[in-house]
Amino acid sequence: MISWSGVVAQVTELALAVLLAPLLTGWVNQCRAWLQNKSGPGLLRPYRTIRKLFAKDAVIATNASAVFRTAPYVVFACMLVAAAIVPTLATDLPFSIAADAIALVGIFALARVFISLAAMDVGTAFGSLGARREMMIGFLAEPALLMVLFTASLISQSTSLATTVERLARMEFAIFPSLAFAGVAFTMVSLAENARIPVDNPATHLELTMIHEAMVLEYSARHLALIEWAASLKLFVYSCIGISIFFPFGISQGGDPLGFAYALPALVFKLAVGGALLAVIETVSAKMRIFRAPEFLGTAFMLAVLALLIHALLET
C-alpha cells in the first residue's frame, strides 16, 4: 500500500512546509506593508527572527512547570503532523491514511489546548486572559472548520483529505454551491484561527486586545522561536487546506514525477496569491472588539452548516 514515491512525496512535502512556512508569513507581512504604503521588513525577516531567538538564552518564570517548557515542542510537533496530513504537492501520502480530516481538526485542538495550558501555567493576568480568549475562539472555530471539511467529505464520499482532494480534482467543471458557502466559512475560520485581523492582530502591542500574543508573553528565546515557527506552519497548513479543497488543480496524483515537478510551482503560485489576498483582507478590515468575535465565528459556523444543508438538499 505504501509506495516509495509516496514516501518521497511525504518527506518532500514536510520539508517544504517547514522551510517555506516562515516565507509565507514574511510574504503576507511584506504585502501588507506595501498596501499600507510602507517599505516593509523584507521577505526573510521571519527567518532572521527565528535564528536570533534560537541563539538567545531562555528566560523562564520561576514558578513555571514542565507544562510550560514542553508546550512549544508539542505544539510544533502537532503542526508538523498536521502538515504531513494535508496534501500540498501530491495526494499519494502514506501518513494521510493514518489521520483523516477529523483527526486533523483534533490535532489542531491538541495544539491549542497545550498552548493555552502553558499560558495559564505561569499564573499571570495576561496569560490566563489570553488562554481564555483563545479557547473561546477555538470552541467556535473548531466546529465550523469541521463542518467545512464535512461538506468536502460528503461531496467526495471520504473523510481522508488525500482522497477528498483527489476526487475533487477529478470532478471537472462541477460547480457545487455548497462549496461556495463552505469557502466563505473556511476563510473566516482561518482568519480567526491564525490570529489575523479582524479577530486578532498579529502586530499588536496593546496587551488588553491581544489573544494569541497574550498567551506567549512569557516565552522567550528558543521556546518563542518554536512557537513563532509553529504559528507560521499553522498559517501554511491552513492555506494548504484551503488550496487543496477549493483549488485542487495541479496537485500530483499517484506517483507521477512529472506531475510532481509541475505541482511545486503551482503551489508556490497559489500560496503567493492566497497570501496577497490575506494581506488585502487584513488591510481593508479593522480589528473587532473581542465580543464581536463570537458573532463573526457564529456566522462562519452557520455558513458551514448551511453548506452542509445545501449539499444534503440539492446535491444528492
Next chain:
Amino acid sequence: MSLVPLPSVLLLACAWLALGVIGLARARSLTLVAKVLFPAGAAIGLAVAAVALMAIASPPTETVLPLGLPDLPFHFRLDSLSAFFLAILGLVSAGVSTFAAGYLRKGEGTPPGLQCLYYHVFLASMALVLVADDAYAFMVMWETMALSSFFLVTSDHRIAEIRRAGYLYLLIAHIGALSILLCFGVLQGGTGDYTFANMRAQSLPPFWATIGFLLALLGFGAKAGILPLHVWLPEAHPAAPSPVSALMSAVMLKTAVYGLLRVTFDLLHAQVWWWGVLALAIGLATALFGVVFSAVQSDMKRLLAYSSIENIGFIVVGFGLTVTFQAYEMRSLAALALTATLYHCLNHAYFKSLLFLATGSVLHATKERALGKLGGLIHKMPWVAWLALVGALAIAGLPPLNGFVSEWLLLQAFLFTPGLPDGYLNMFIPVAAAAVALAAALSGYVMVKFYGVIFLGQPREERLTEAHDAGPWERVGLVWLAAGCVTLGVVPVQVISLIDHVTGPLVGRTLAETATGSWLLLAPIETDRASYSPLVVLLGIVVATFAVWFAVRRVYHGRVRRAPAWDCGFPLQTPRMQDTAEGFGMPVRHVFEPFFRMTRELPSPFDRAPRYRVIVEDHLWHWCYLPVARWVERLTAIVAVLQRGRISVYLTYSFVTLLLLLLFVR
C-alpha cells in the same frame, strides 16, 4: 478447564457482599477496611472483568436461583451485552477500589466499616442488575443499587446540604424506578410472566411498544441524567466521597444505558424511526446543556458532574442514531453507531473516574472544592497533576487518547447518514452533527478551565503550599485508569473486535464484516472513505516532539535562566490577579446567555468593600421542578387541614371511616 462464567459472576458478587459484611462486623477498624477489604474488592473487580471478557465471546448462559419469594425465583443470564458492561464495572472498580484503600480517613461521617458495606453492596448490586433476567430480580437489584448509593452519597450526613442532595437523588431515582416497573408491565404483554425470555417472545402492537419504549427512556433516562431529569447529578456528585462519585458517574450511569439498550434492542423487536430521532434530539440537548453548564461552574466536582451529563448526551445521541438506522434496516450503519455508543460508555467510565479520583486527592490535600481557592498544584502534587492531564486531554476528545476514538466513530456515523429515505431527516442530521461538534469543542474549553485553574498558575491561597501528593494506593488507582485511557485510545481495532460480539446479536451486523483496516488501522467502512490509526498519530507526535527537542538542543544550546514572571513588566503581581473560575466561564456565559438564569450583584464605584456576585441557575429547575414542588406543597396544605393533633379528632376519623366501611360492606 472450562470456567462457567455466570456462576463465577454470581460468586464474585457474593464475595463483594461478604467483604461488606466483614466490614460491618469490624466497623471501626480503619486498617482492616482500608488495607485489606478494599484491595480485596479491587482484586474481585479484576476477576469480574476477566470473567466478563471471557464471556463476551461465548454464547449466553442462564441459570435460575431459588431466591426471593416462593414460586418467584431469580433468573440470571449472561450474554455479550451484560458481559460488556460487567467488564466496565470490573475494570473501573478495580482502579477505584485501589484508590479508595488510600482515600478512606477516620472521622468523616459514616464509620469506615459501614462505608465498606454500602460500597460493596453497591458494586454487587450493579453486577447483579447486569445479569438479571427477569423483571423481579432486575427491580430488586436496581433498588438495592439506588439505596446503597444513596447511603454512600450521604456519607457526610451531618451536613444539611448533603442530606438535601441525597433526598433529591432518592426522589428522582424512584420516579425512574416506577417508570421502569411500568415499562416491564407493558413489555410482558398481559401474560403475567415477567421473565425477560417471555418479554422477548412477545410481539407487541406498535402503540404498546411505543409506550414501553417511552417509559424505558424516561426511567433509565432518570438514572442516566438525560435532560429534564438531570438535576440530581450536580447535587449528588459533589456530596458523595470522590471514589463514590467516580463509581456513580463511571458505572452506575452506564447501567442505565445498559437497561436502555436491553429494552430497546433485545426485548422490543420492532423499532420505529422516530424513537431514534426523539432520543437523538434529547441527547443533543443534554450534551449541549451539560457542557455549557459545566463551563460556568466554580466547584470542581459540580463541573465534572455536568460534564457527565454532556457525555451521557453523546451516548444517547449514538443510541438514537442506532435506533433510526435499525428502523430503516441500515444494519452496518446501525453497527457503526452502536459501536460508537458502547465505545463511549467504556471511555467515559475510564476518564471520568480518573478525574473524579483526582479531585478527591486534591480535596484531601487542600480541603477545598472551590476552584477559586486552588491553583498551582502541579508543583506540590505532580503525580495527581500529570495523571489528571491524561484524563483531561482524553475527555476533551483529543487524539490520540480514547475520547477521540468514540467521537470519531460517532462523527463517521453522522457522515454516512445522508441516504436515509426521509428528506426531513436528511436535513436534520447535518444540524445534529454540527451540534455534536460544538459540544465536543466546548468540552475542550471546559477541560482547559478545569485543569488550568486547579493545577496550573500560582496557588490562590496561602495554605495550598502545604498540599501533599497522593499516597501510593491512590497513585496505583490513578495510574490504572490513566493507562486505560491511553490503551483504549491507541488500540481501538482490538477493542472494537470485542465490541463486535455485542453489536452482532443486537443489530445483526458487526463492524468486522465491513471493516477493511488492519490491526493498526481503524477503517469502519472502507479505507478509502475513512481511516484513523491512533498509534501512528501518537508515534508521529512523540517522535516529532523529541526530534525537535533534540535538534534544538544539538544545534543551539539548552541554557535557561529563571526569573520572576514578566507579565509585561508589571511588578506588583499577586496570585489573585489570575483568571478565576468565574472569569474563565465568562465568555461562555456571554455567548450562551439564553441558557442561564443569572442574578448579578455589581458593586458601585463608591463601595468601601466592593463585592461582585453572580449566581447562575438552571432554567429547567424553575420551569419543571419548582412548579411541581409548589403543587405538592399546596396539596399538602389542604391535607394538613385534617391533621389536628388532637387524639379525639383522630378517633372520630377512625369511627367515621369504620361506619363508612360498614355501610360499604353491607
